[in-house]
Amino acid sequence: MTTDTPLYLRVAEELRARIESGxxxxxxxxPSVAELIQEYGGSNSVASRAYxxxxxxxxxxxxxGAGHYVRSTDSPELLVRQHRRRSEDSPFAQGAAEQGAVGTWRHxxxxxRASEAVAARLAIAAGDAVMHTSYVYLADDKPVQLAESWEPLALTxxxxxxLPEVGPYAGVGVAARMRVLGIEVGDPVERVRARQATRQExxxxxxxxxGPVLAVERTYYDQATGRPVESADVVMRGxxxxxVYGQVPGGV
Structure with a gap:
């Protein structure tokens, strides 16, 4: 690097050296953008381009909203989505708690009215009334998952x-809510694929x-009748x- 090197490159290289040296x-x-400007001079764009x-x-x-952090090579922030039957609590909240994080969500x-695609997933007619709920899930106040959920209002x-998040059964999972109606849903059927996040996501x-996301098309079914009772599109940060699927014999 020389004095002719653009300032943002010099800032980036100094930070890179400090990271790679340990x-x-x-x-x-x-350091925040403001702190980098104070240390190196220049404008907001210098710090932003360096980062x-x-x-x-x-x-x-x-x-x-929380700044920049040195990435860990062993992904200490990795969250495990375990596919097993859970308690009455929200599966997301319980799963996050088991891993030492606080799981919350906005909704x-x-x-x-059901679109043709949603209607096909719920086995109802296009245009039938549905409850549509949008979610942003957070682990320790950081967004990690999105979901769009639909339930037929003829059922609920x-x-x-x-209303999934209002009333005496707010904050519990689909299985616990449907049990109020005498419906046992069992495990959902999921179609999972990896893709690039959209700009909005x-x-x-x-x-x-x-970056990459895991996109899950999930549907819960009434185990007695085979009727779909809830379907959702879930998007998780890759x-x-x-x-994780399956379980070790003996519950080990």
């Missing part, structure tokens, strides 16, 4: 579970730049989740 250890919060370079190189992670529910509309999940 001076800045995995998980360390890096973008380090993020693109895989050395740094950007957390929306918005509205009545809607006259019950206490019509990346923004909601704090992914800069947009750098935060590993999905």
């Amino acid at each position: 001076e800045l250890t995995p998980g360390t919060r890096l 973008k370079l380090l993020v693109d190189d895989g050395l740094v992670v950007s957390r929306h 918005e529910s509205t009545t809607d 509309g006259q019950s206490l579970i019509a 990346a923004q909601a999940l704090g992914m800069t730049p947009p 750098d935060r989740w590993v999905s």
Whole structure:
């Protein structure tokens, strides 16, 4: 590097050297944009371009609203999505708690008309009334998962579970809510694929730049009748989740 080297490259290289030498250890919060400007001079764009370079190189992670951190090579923030029958609590909240994180979520529910795709998944007619709920799931206040859920109002509309996150059964999983109606749903059927996050998903999940996600099309069925009772599109950060199927014999 010389004095003719652009300032953002010099800033990036100094941070890179401190990371690679071990001076800045995995998980360390890096200086804010304002702190970098104070130390090196220049403008916001200098610090932002330096961090973008380090993020693109895989050395740094950007957390929306929380700053920049040294990336860990062994993914200490990895969350395990375990496929097993859970208690009455929210599967997300329980799973996060088992891994030492606090699981919370934001939600918005509205009545809607089923599109042809949603109607096919719920075995109802296009245009039938559904409850549509949008979720942003957070682990320790950091967004890690999104979901769009649909339930036929012909099934839930006259019950206490019509609004998934309001009332005496708010905050529990689909299985526990459907049990209020005398329906046992068992394990959901899921179709899982990996793809690149859309721009909107990346923004909601704090992914800069947009990266891979696990996209899950999930449907719960009434075990007695085979009727679909809830279907959802779940999107999980590919750098935060590993999905585990099956169980070791004996529960080990």
